[in-house]
Amino acid sequence: MSLRHLIKWAGLSVVLFGATPLLAAEKPSFADYVGGLKKEAIEKGYSAQWVDQVFSQVSYRKRIVKADKNQAEFKLTLERYLNTRVPEWKVKQAREKFKKHEKLLQEIGKKFGVQPRFIVALWGLETNFGRIQGKHKVVDSLVTLAYDGRREALFKRELWAALKILDQDHISQDKFIGSWAGAMGQTQFMPSSFLAYAVDYDGDGKKDIWGNQKDAFASIANYLKSEGWNDAMTWGRQVKLPTDLNDTLVMTKERSNKKLWNQRWNETKRSLKDWNDLGLRRMDGNQLPTVDIKATLIVPDDRKGRAYLAYDNFKTLMHWNRSYYFVASVGLLSDRIKYPAMK
């Protein structure tokens, strides 16, 4: 699960339950708050000495809270997003990286049942192929955001997961870094996602998603596989819509309620034959393929923008990040890796 995903869900719970930051008068000092966390950690069974060491240099990072509060919800169109997120240089690099790591990618792809181009696309979109992993100390980030209080429960859960990762010795404390919100390594897993999906592929006893290429690729593949990926299918396809299509056939844009979203997904799912009969076409104007696949129709912006028939793997990508724009960018980059075929 990505950071954005977590933030979105947590944001919703704030709205629903009316949680507000503590008032200044009742809010403990940062030092007292850290003291309380250390006590809780010891109650969880960690030694006092180890806990002291993990929290020894924790500091309150104003910049992190500022970054968190400034998450701009500015209006972006899908076209603009795709141009920014999947520029030509990234396509070119993705193809080069694919080629460079092809043997390893094919091996991992086969083992987990995930086409390698999706591993490379996620790797490229999350961290520019491992280059931009963030420079914040994970423990600092999580303690700061927990103390800030707007989503305390969420970040405390992530903090406990982070402690487990350190305790299991997957990474040394000085290399335990990530984005300002605690998304880590080449895969940008939050600590809870690390515990759920990270893999020690090279067998050295450490799940090193920061520096070990094998572990990073296998962890991405394992995430997708664990969330239902089917490598006999692709993610979906961009389609042309007929002018007279009924609105009720289109998947909802609202994604915050996962249960309702899943329900709507199932209700709007139809066979490619049905969609073809309704007038949907491939981008070149030809009829849809005559394969037995069910798909949901997703129109992220309006009908003048791009429209997609989404297969079940699309849903798996939504688990990674509940954003149609993000999933569209993964689909686009993965297709650009595959086509034109590499020599």
Ligand SMILES: [Ca+2]
């Ligand atoms: Ca390893």
